[in-house]
Amino acid sequence: MDAFTTLKAVAVPIDQANVDTDQIIPARFLGRTRDRQVEGFFHDFRLDPNGRPREGVTLNNPAYKGARIMVGNTNFACGSSRENAVTTMVDNGFRAFIAPSFGDIFFNNCFQNGCLAIRLPADRVARMRVILHELPGAEISIDLAKQTVVGPDGKTDSFEVDSFRKEMLLKGADEVKITLGYDADIKRFEDRQRQEMPWL
């Protein structure tokens, strides 16, 4: 997994609440190899049925070109467990997401792909989105080690992150490898369970 340490980049606002992973990548793109999923990124959200960019969609606005941070709304990336929702973000340049709340599975999937999902209070996130609309192309800067976000208005917020996840992200650690280090514990658990729940 790629490490995540700091990120200073253009941020794009997405105002809708409950943006589901079917919007981030429609199901019809899922069965493909990863390189051919790239174009699925917010496909029907960005483009009309004739393949023309929809008006008023920030993701179509060239002023946000090169954005690597997305600022969303409540329950961002809810719905399906498709990890493709994270990988298609990564393959389109995004590495960090800021929202008042996230779909739980998407939140977990971020950590598996060197991405950071940051929860901040709803009014602060709403303020950030307003500024990003007013100043398209404005940057946000994130420091994982310090757990801070400097908004487009220069205001600094600190955010919470589990220290376990933080360490893994900072190092770009391989989770499977770490778990295999606990092999003796897993074996002990399995031996006990064989006794206690022989029917499994």
Next chain:
Amino acid sequence: MTAPRTMFEKIWQRHVVVDRPDGYTLLYVDRHLMHDGSSPAYSRLKARGMGLRRADRAAATPDHYVKTDSRTKDVPDPDHRRLLNDITTNCNEAGVQLFDLGDVRQGIIHVVGPEQGLSQPGITLVCGDSHTSTHGALGALAFGIGSSEVTHVMATQCLWQRKPKSMRITIDGTLSPHITGKDVILAIIGKIGAAGAVGHVMEYAGSAIRGLSMEGRLTLCNMSIEAGGRAGMVAPDETTFNYLKGKPFAPKGENWDKAMAFWKTVPTEDGATFDREVTLNAAEIAPMVTWGTSPEDVLSINGRVPDPASAPDPGKQENMKRALEYMDLKPGTPMDGVAVDRVFIGSCTNSRIEDLRAAAAVAKGRKAQIPAWVVAGSGLIKEQAEAEGLDKIFREAGFDWREPGCSMCIGVNGDVGVRGQRIASTSNRNFVGRQGVGVRTHLVSPAMAAAAAVTGHFTDVRKLVG
């Protein structure tokens, strides 16, 4: 004396392999279910030169990409064809129990797990699919995971987790006739919202829940994810035990007695506390139908399409306007009477025998006014329905009787709606484009879907069947 514990707390504690001081837990996974989308996770495992740690604890069936008009693996899309072949190759290579296409036990993974007795009280169960919450209906801690976590489970049989919070939804009283688990869960989501249970494991309790059949409980827990929940659970009781008895992978003989003794200790103890409590009154729940593009956009069939002007803030107003535009609905329109173009009865939410019986009871002696599909959740359910003559009822009413799979729930297998179509669907997601680009999905119960089929519009099923 130890404090009284919730069912979730007990199952969690029983599966802790390692508790780290930083609040992270290595949790053991008792059962791992796979489907035809699990192939990339297996490829990554192989790329590491590893095999499954516990192939004996895994089971798989193809569902998302299968056709429902024939049983061929020779589907038109080469990527999907590869996935359908991969699941066979991978399971054979890894020694994983597979219910493959052509096997009568094949079906939607969340239907097959309980039906085979693989889902049991007191266990932890995961699957690379968000509707894994379904299996909590048996009193298991069951949740969906992403593809990287699937690889992790294959390799280690464990997952790193931070303990979620707990939430109890209590529904006391008696449900009115024709009110199903689907109406109950839609009413819950309407009340707490699509993010209402984010970060929480939900336990459904109260006399109305205890009165639900296993099918009803599976429907209820299935859509916990639509409320944002990490998992949903119902305490195991006689309904659970009777359901499990004799299932192929349920414990037998002496093991059954041992398992029963344990299962009876699984439910939440009196006096245990939850981080959040929500209550609903069973008697107030009517047949529900969604009007928008999030499962929280839901109202009773006797309600009217809401007015964005009534939304509490400009953001919500904007969301509502966008949803109504997509759904082509005008504020103030009574839901009863809205014309429907097509009906889908199926999905891991509502494709079990009781669902098919409820739909057949409405279809019987009537004629479908619009195209209507019935897709059983597994080959065994299809067989049972045919033995009961339900297929005949459906066919005579002009419904299409198809082979098991996810079908039109997700629209990746050829079963899709046409742009602009309004579909009454028993599935779980009314997201934009879920059933095909530009398709409008309304979530309803099987009986309500059948009522829409035979009238051509949404209607209160209670007006059709007494």
